[in-house]
Amino acid sequence: MARSSDQLIETDIERYLEHQQRKTLLRFIMCGSVDDGKSTLIGRLLYESHLVFDDHLRALETDSKRIGTQGDELDLALLVDGLAAEREQGITIDVAYRFFATEARKFIVADAPGHEQYTRNMITGASTADLAVVLVDARKGILTQTRRHTYLLSLIGVQKIVLAVNKLDLVGYSRETFDLVDAEYREFAKEIGITDVVSIPVSALRGDNVTRRSSNTPWYTGSTLIGILESIDLDSDRRDSPFRMPVQWVNRPDSGFRGFAGTVVSGVLHPGDPVRLTPSGRQSTVSRIVTADGDLDEAVSGQAITVTLKDEIDVSRGDLLASAEAPPSVADQFEAHIVWMNDQEMLPGRSYLMKIGTLTVGLTIAHPKYKINVNTLEHVAAKSLGLNEIGVCNLNLDRPVPYDRYADNRDTGGFIVIDRITNNTVGCGMLHFALRRADNIHWQSIDVNKAAHAALNHQRPCIVWFTGLSGAGKSTIANLVERKLHQRGLHSYLLDGDNVRHGLNKDLGFTEADRVENIRRVAEVAALMVDAGLIVLASFISPFRSERLLARDLVSTTEFCEVFVDVTLAVAEQRDPKGLYRKARQGELLNLTGIDSPYEPPEHPEIHVDSTSLSAEQASDLVIAWLGAAGVIESA
Amino acid sequence: MSPLTHLQALEGESIHILREAVAESERPVMLYSVGKDSSVMLHLAGKAFYPGPIPFPLLHVDTTWKFRDMYVFRDKRVAELGVDLVVYQNPECLKLGINPFTHGSELHTAMWKTEGLKQALDLYGFDVAFGGARRDEETSRAKERVFSIRSPQHRWDPKQQRPELWRLYNARRSPGETVRVFPLSNWTELDVWQYIHQEDIPVVPLYFAAKRPVVERGGTLILVDDDRMPLEVGETPTLRTVRFRTLGCYPLTGAIESEARDVLSIIGEMMRATNSERQGRVIDHDASGSMEKKKQEGYF
Known part of the structure; x- marks a missing residue:
């Protein structure tokens, strides 16, 4: 004072x-x-x-x-x-x-x-x-x-x-x-x-x-x-930019009132203004700007308001209410600056969450194009981003979102990255522009779809995902399951960790980042095969929950069965069918799961097989019984 | 239109925070301590969800040792506003008769407030709890996030706080974790009183000066609020014109001598004030850095 x-x-x-x-x-x-x-x-x-x-x-x-x-x-x-x-x-x-x-x-x-x-x-x-x-x-x-x-x-x-x-x-x-x-x-x-x-x-x-x-x-x-x-x-800058308000909450105290609550992040709003709702693209006109202190003639950046519209259109949390004259663009692939803020490095290909405005969507980040040395401003080649590193990366979202370039609007172009497992905020980013391929490559609409493929095969497609330590018996069980499916005249395909690494993923090693990419590719291939109507058996150590979650998210909820082939490290090491544990113990092999690389067991697998007490034959029967009960195949 | 005033800007931010937390939680609750900050927070909640009702209950973690006026005020406000109020008293404290006189301020606060709050959150399964704490109150609060994650044991880890950028708050939590949300983070004590004045928000009369029976202990004026207060030999309560800058348990809250009988005089007094608000609270003086310790243990 x-x-x-x-x-x-x-x-x-x-x-x-x-x-x-x-x-x-x-x-x-x-x-x-x-x-x-x-x-x-x-x-x-x-x-x-x-x-x-x-x-x-x-x-x-x-x-x-x-x-x-x-x-x-x-x-x-x-x-x-x-x-x-x-x-x-x-x-x-x-x-x-x-x-x-x-x-x-x-x-x-x-x-x-x-x-x-x-x-x-x-x-x-x-x-x-x-x-x-x-x-x-x-x-x-x-x-x-x-x-x-x-x-x-x-x-x-x-x-x-x-x-x-x-x-x-x-x-x-x-x-x-x-x-x-x-x-x-x-x-x-x-x-x-x-x-x-x-x-x-x-x-x-x-x-x-x-x-x-x-x-x-x-x-x-x-x-x-x-x-x-x-x-x-x-705030003359903010006032001059186009109107934007992310919808936080739909206020419906009774059937007579339906308002959309949010904070104006830029521009000015008046009753009678034409507005566009994105991403749906619907247009309407502002009826009232409601506050507890009475209706407003004008709302500006920083004010928390509730808007009612002239037309009955479907609005939910996460939508962006925007000026109809200067609406935001909508896209699902971007180039952005990413600032990494977590001790655990960013893993390209891993499935994260992005929160932008009031919308939270699935996000995968590609390998950085480069990272930036903040002292010299030089661009440096990078495979990943560690704590406090800044890079330029392409992003892939699981659905289109409305956005502005960060340079034009901080609130509709800035986002945070959330880890799906820990729920921590692990990074943030600033959108530069949408990638043109997102605008130009649309999903090809195909007449013969998944249901059609499946109907011809008399089976429902699905992914049976076997996870567990090396030597747990995943491949043995998966092989038995496939033989049983084949005997019944069903169409299946077994994707095996070792086999995939000979071809599709031969460019990948065993670092954490490469393991994530390995599983991402396999999950995409498995999802395509589900589309083709097949029962896909995937047998991979797949040590990280996030990647298994990613695979699960690629298909619908009834199309994924996680089989946890559980074994103690001691037993797996004793079996050591490929001699990997011995090599790892002698220091000849790095990053072996269970030895010097972590394994995150599933929390709620559909099937939990204790492979020390159950034979592979018994385990395969369990899987077949589950598939029958779930309606994937006809019960025997 | 001219730019927003600082009170309009703070109000907008607080409403945004309230709405965001409610939209991202399943069982939100507002911690209601009956003080002026709670009164402002409650007023803002009314605005945030207008014309709808406030979509969460209030929780008063009671110690049975609050000023009598606070209970009267609480029940009156709750009735006027038609909100749900949950009053929780730690049953163990009731059984053991925990009180600040025999057990000391530290144990009293830990058992009634810190433990009581944890028990209440667990019992009702609240996943998001609003609190009226402000960053200007105390140095360790200056770094507190607006959305603060607590472990299933309700502990706060100052080293594991989530970065908060722009207006983006991350309220996601793993099973068992809860979130404390502080809508008044960026308000100062002066902002609170100016807003109370501007919006004409009712507050407990104890904030205003009146003749009250007090005794002086260790340089602190303690109100003799009921006959549970043991008087020491030779101690007689005297009538003095006093008021409170902050309200808690009456034996632990010091009064100040003042003639400020309304909000305007309080603001005038505050402009000239030379003691910070929490100084009247005995619990902050227990040990250096004591607020930080309490927060790590789960105190609000």
């Missing part, structure tokens, strides 16, 4: 409040490392906006003496330290959000740390930021990390940058130094497409040009940092 307002608080609280309630909100991110004085600058902003309370100040005084770095003076950086662990380490380990306010605005500052985890945290913090403050140490100038921060800002679409040239007190408030840093930064920013840069000479430690103009820099005629943050234009 600036002191000038104190008097108003005393004399006319109501007028003061009215003024307060006209404040706007600015979200920004502070980029830099602890060495640049980032925490000190944030601490200074909190301190000078009088938002540090007495009890916090007392704690600060104690802490400053105990662990501070400023001798007897207050160490403002300690104000922004959070978790006990990091306080001891002297580093922050995650994104934190701080709040302060001036007469004109409330501010939310995303504070992301400056070490290894930086990419993930900074991308997260910047995703909601209107602006970034990039902090550099005047003595060091533009460093690799400054370039990295700026590149990440351009990637996530933060176009407005305030360059705070800090520690100017340590270079004698030299104008020359400031000008050099300023010029070098502008040149670099321009190279990556950022032109909206304002530079300020500051000392976070001494307070120069943070909230007060400093007499130490008479040559600087611009605003203070706060002055700039208060006056930067906020």
Whole structure:
């Protein structure tokens, strides 16, 4: 709280409040490392906006003496330290959000740390930021990390940058130094497409040009940092872009009301506006914009509203309500930037989930075209993406989604990637454009379809998927099952792990990524064979749940039977029909499942075979009985 | 139209969060602690689902040691709004008669609130629980996600938090996991009071100054709210004009001397305030970094 307002608080609280309630909100991110004085600058902003309370100040005084770095003076950086662990380490380990306010605005500052985890945290913090403050140490100038921060800002679409040239007190408030840093930064920013840069000479430690103009820099005629943050234009960009509102929730309290609730993410909406519902493409007209405070004549970006339409059209969560004049495109294959945010590397071909807007769909990511060295901006060849790596990849969705290019709209072009098994958010991405092949390659409509094939064969097609450790007996059981099917005159095909690797998948090794691709291809082949009306027996170690889930998802729910051939590692190792365990134990073979590569057992297999107590013959009878009971084949 | 005001922007964000959580859960519930943050959260829920009813019940994890005025206010509001209220009291605490005087604030809070909350969530099978916590309350809260995943044992792992980008919240959970959702994450105490003023939201009268019988203990003014409070030798309650900045169990919540008898005066007082809100809470002072420890154990 600036002191000038104190008097108003005393004399006319109501007028003061009215003024307060006209404040706007600015979200920004502070980029830099602890060495640049980032925490000190944030601490200074909190301190000078009088938002540090007495009890916090007392704690600060104690802490400053105990662990501070400023001798007897207050160490403002300690104000922004959070978790006990990091306080001891002297580093922050995650994104934190701080709040302060001036007469004109409330501010939310995303504070992301400056070490290894930086990419993930900074991308997260910047995703909601209107602006970034990039902090550099005047003595060091533009460093690799400054370039990295700026590149990440351009990637996530933060176009407005305030360059705070800090520690100017340590270079004698030299104008020359400031000008050099300023010029070098502008040149670099321009190279990556950022032109909206304002530079300020500051000392976070001494307070120069943070909230007060400093007499130490008479040559600087611009605003203070706060002055700039208060006056930067906020959302004219969003207002000018086409109307978009992802539908969150269909509100039907009774038969008389049917409204579509959501948050306007861009553009402006009025009653009477023509709108298009995507992906269905249906059009209608806005009837009312309903809120608890009465109907609105106009809704803008950031408002949570409920829309009713003139026509009765089918709308559900995940649909995107959009301007009929400038509707979004719809596609299911894209090129995108992916930022990987999980310790477990991205596996091309694995089935993930994508959440975009309010829609969650199945997603597979192809091998990266390249990854980007965030320090040099070089493109580097890559087979996969690890934690904090950024790459450009093609995406394949399991259904078409409405979208805008991320460059045009953050909310309809940005997405997160969710792991199907852990449910964690493992990455995020920004859509560039739809792949033309998605537009041009449609499913060929074929007259003789799956049902027709199956009817001719007097059987229902399905996949029987055998999974288990090497030596569990999968292939033996599958072979017996196929012989029994054949005896009954049924049409089947056995896909075997070893055989497939001689041809279709001979380019693949045994790394985790290659194993995923191996199973993805097999699953697609099996699904095509189901389409041809066959009973497909697939015998693969298939160690990962995600890939088995992928195979299951490719066919309808009644067409998949997972057979878990269960054996203890000890028994499998003792059998060792191919001598693989022996080699692995001697270190001659790497990545053998059960030894140095994990096996994730099925949680709910259709059939669970304990191959230590059941003979292969008995196991094959179990499978045949299941197929009979499920109606795949006629019961014997 | 001019850009949204900061209160409009916060309101929009909170409603978005409420709707998103309800759309992605099976049995949502709102933790209702009767305080001002709960009042604001409840008001926002009314707006989010208007003209429909609030599509989830409220859960009050009761300790039997709240201020009497809080119970009166709670029952009145619930009746006015026609929402479902579930009151849960940890039966073990009832049996053992756990109280802050004989058992100390730490055990009292752990058993009634932390344990009680876990039991209630398990008993009713709630998978998503809204809480009114704000990031400005305490330093460890500054890093809390809006959607915070808890293990089947209700533990919070600060190292395993999901990144939250744009307006995209990930509420997916594995069997047994639950999600705590904080719609007021980006609000400050001042925002809350300004919004209460703007929207005319009812709050418990204890927030407003009045003459109340208090005793001073360790520099904290404690209200003698009922006769369960044991007075020490030579201690006599005196009538002082006090109010509360935060409400919890009465023996654990310090009053401040104040003349602020309405919302406007509270805001005026706050502008000049020099003590942060949680300071009145005895439980935060147990040990350094204590809030973080409590959260890891499952405290809200």
